[in-house]
Amino acid sequence: MFICASTECFPGLxxxxxxxxxxxxEYTSTELALHETDGxxxxxxxxxxxxRAIGVCGDIHRMHVAALSIEIEATGDDYYKQFAACCKLAKAIKVVxxxxxxxxxxTPFNEEIERLKNMVALASLEGAVVAMKTTIGCMSQDPDTAAVICDNVKGLGLALDPSHYIAGPNQSRNxxxxxxYVRHTHLRDTSKTELQVRVGQGEVDYGRLMQQLAKEKYSRALSVFITPMEGVDHHGEMRKMRLLLDSLL
Known part of the structure; x- marks a missing residue:
């Protein structure tokens, strides 16, 4: 396991x-957000x-790119054309x-399964792995449903954001x-009432989480995913999280 940080941690820049x-x-790895809005x-x-995209992504202060986060607003065939292009970009810059x-x-269950099967097939052509985010308000907000989706889409993994299981409607669920199924992570601190709180003031048990991931032989990124909070030193929070995770590795 290694530490990285999402470019979404600094919106507006x-x-x-x-x-x-x-x-x-002092982050050496990053997760690049390829999002149509604010990416x-x-x-x-x-x-x-x-x-051009390959050239831009290959010139990033010598940082290692751990993952690409992809959010596409196009529909129909254009959706898959854009995703396929992002897969080719991933292969060119050696991102899995x-x-x-x-x-x-x-969303109808079968419709979601079909969408994800198509994406996994396109990604596999370029040697990439698709990881579906666990998110409140989406089909993956329930751990049982997330597991069933992964079981129905061979090769699909999860981008685990434990905050959405701690603060969401399934907060009492194991x-x-x-x-x-975890192939990526998004990490911040969280309480049962707030999705993001200051590091150390929430309920995320990072030590236990890392032990569970190690048990599954997880060797990928621990991606810091902290967005600015009013009245809080954002740089201090980002630094604190990096040091905390580093101390547990």
């Missing part, structure tokens, strides 16, 4: 500024000029893990069953 902030905080780069930009959102609650 330009691509170069985000990476410089992470370098200044480090847009999926539509990747499909429009793949060579592709983090994707789960569909919103109310989510140990999803550990075997």
């Amino acid at each position: 330009g691509p170069k500024e985000v990476l410089q902030q992470l370098v200044d905080l 480090w780069m847009k999926p539509s930009e990747v499909v429009a000029d793949l060579e 893990t592709l983090v994707v959102p789960s569909s919103e609650l109310g 989510y140990d069953k999803v550990m075997k």
